[in-house]
Amino acid sequence: xxxxxxxxxxxxxxxxxxxxxxxxxxxxxxxxxxxxxxxxxxxxxxxxxxxxxxxxxxxxxxxxxxxxxxxxxxxxxxxxxxxxxxxxxxxxxxxxxxxxxxxxxxxxxxxxxxxxxxxxxxxxxxxxxxxxxxxxxxxxxxxxxxxxxxxxxxxxxxxxxxxxxxxxxxxxxxxxxxxxxxxxxxxxxxxxxxxxxxxxxxxxxxxxxxxxxxxxxxxxxxxxxxxxxxxxxxxxxxxxxxxxxxxxxxxxxxxxxxxxxxxxxxxxxxxxxxxxxxxxxxxxxxxxxxxxxxxxxxxxxxxxxxxxxxxxxxxxxxxxxxxxxxxxxxxxxxxxxxxxxxx
Ligand code: ZN
Numbered sequence: 001x002x003x004x005x006x007x008x009x010x011x012x013x014x015x016x017x018x019x020x021x022x023x024x025x026x027x028x029x030x031x032x033x034x035x036x037x038x039x040x041x042x043x044x045x046x047x048x049x050x051x052x053x054x055x056x057x058x059x060x061x062x063x064x065x066x067x068x069x070x071x072x073x074x075x076x077x078x079x080x081x082x083x084x085x086x087x088x089x090x091x092x093x094x095x096x097x098x099x100x101x102x103x104x105x106x107x108x109x110x111x112x113x114x115x116x117x118x119x120x121x122x123x124x125x126x127x128x129x130x131x132x133x134x135x136x137x138x139x140x141x142x143x144x145x146x147x148x149x150x151x152x153x154x155x156x157x158x159x160x161x162x163x164x165x166x167x168x169x170x171x172x173x174x175x176x177x178x179x180x181x182x183x184x185x186x187x188x189x190x191x192x193x194x195x196x197x198x199x200x201x202x203x204x205x206x207x208x209x210x211x212x213x214x215x216x217x218x219x220x221x222x223x224x225x226x227x228x229x230x231x232x233x234x235x236x237x238x239x240x241x242x243x244x245x246x247x248x249x250x251x252x253x254x255x256x257x258x259x260x261x262x263x264x265x266x267x268x269x270x271x272x273x274x275x276x277x278x279x280x281x282x283x284x285x286x287x288x289x290x291x292x293x294x295x296x297x298x299x300x301x302x303x304x305x306x307x308x309x310x311x312x313x314x315x316x317x318x319x320x321x322x323x324x325x326x327x328x329x330x331x332x333x334x335x336x337x338x339x340x341x342x343x
Contacts, residue, residue, distance in 0.1 A: 064148030
């Protein structure tokens with residue numbers, strides 16, 4: 001089969017694309033013929049170093065993906081060959097204390113596609129049947145693939161962690177990135193008011209077209225002051241944050257008393273001042289979050305089908321041009337998901 005994989009760590013020169021052995025499906029698994037996968041920042045991280053992530057080399061990159069069922073067990077009742085499906089990339093042990101508690105997302109033996117095992121930048125991937133879900137109607141393979149990491153992450157942050165209500169206001173940092181755009185789309189669909197920040201005017205304009213109620217240019221405006229001006233001096237109920245140290249102080253100052261901040265990333269650094277006095281006096285709540293449960297993914301797929309939400313696609317590249325796709329993501333110029341088409 002065709003695939004893209006890393007042979008070492010470094011730049012694009014360690015990313016190979018060509019013929020690769022096809023995965024062998026084990027009992028209980030589904031062999032999926034992938035049609036699209038999207039790029040996530042962790043793909044760059046795996047290429048660059050992969051430090052702290054137990055993996056072997058060579059390894060196929062790619063976390064999310066959508067395609068059709070190639071083969072399943074004869075006694076599989078939920079999925080049938082030819083069915084259009086989307087993949088949840090987190091494979092869990094089912095036996096550790098966290099899995100037994102029903103929190104598979106905390107599994108101490110978590111194995112993620114493209115991080116700990118061969119991923120989705122390939123014509124085929126084999127995963128446990130429980131990780132495969134019928135594709136929401138109305139989506140392309142590329143749009144469906146985009147759900148598996150970014151939208152699932154944003155879903156858990158907004159609804160499971162922050163418990164966002166329709167009448168509340170959300171501040172989303174760094175609009176243009178996959179999780180931020182997903183958070184904007186999801187929060188608007190449930191009726192919340194959404195403020196977004198970026199240092200790129202073009203991205204702010206595009207966010208407005210997607211429904212953002214208020215935009216803040218971080219390159220020219222003091223974000224916390226702009227938030228207060230836009231909320232009659234009150235602040236926002238929820239902050240969705242993955243930028244890290246560069247905006248942490250602004251994020252804390254933007255919250256109303258009792259407000260909730262959810263973080264899922266630290267691109268600009270992970271050791272900002274904690275601002276403890278503000279946290280306890282204003283009784284702020286801070287949540288860490290990463291990825292999401294199988295049940296959350298099922299809910300997300302239902303939500304997407306019901307509301308007609310379509311993930312934002314930046315550009316599509318054929319699998320052969322994986323290097324160009326990685327460059328596009330690394331440039332930071334993208335607005336939405338960078339997609340690999342797998343013909
Ligand atoms: Zn487990």
